[in-house]
Amino acid sequence: MNASRRKRIAVIRESLEKIKEELESVAEEEQEAFDNIPESFSDTERYEKAEAAVNALNEIVSYMDCMSDEFETAVE
Numbered sequence: 001m002n003a004s005r006r007k008r009i010a011v012i013r014e015s016l017e018k019i020k021e022e023l024e025s026v027a028e029e030e031q032e033a034f035d036n037i038p039e040s041f042s043d044t045e046r047y048e049k050a051e052a053a054v055n056a057l058n059e060i061v062s063y064m065d066c067m068s069d070e071f072e073t074a075v076e
Helices: 003-035 045-075
Strands: none
Touching (some): 003 045
């Protein structure tokens, strides 16, 4: 891979890292909100949706970690 494409990939990777950091922040906030849902709501649709949102955000962050690893492989 030539230097120009490596540079472009580095810029993309940096942008994705910033997005990942933002998503991690949102995931932490959502987890905190989920953790503060009263137990009396544990069998409600609201609880299930909040749990699904936390899980989805964590999965996205995990996928982005994998993407970062693949970028490393691509520019070697």
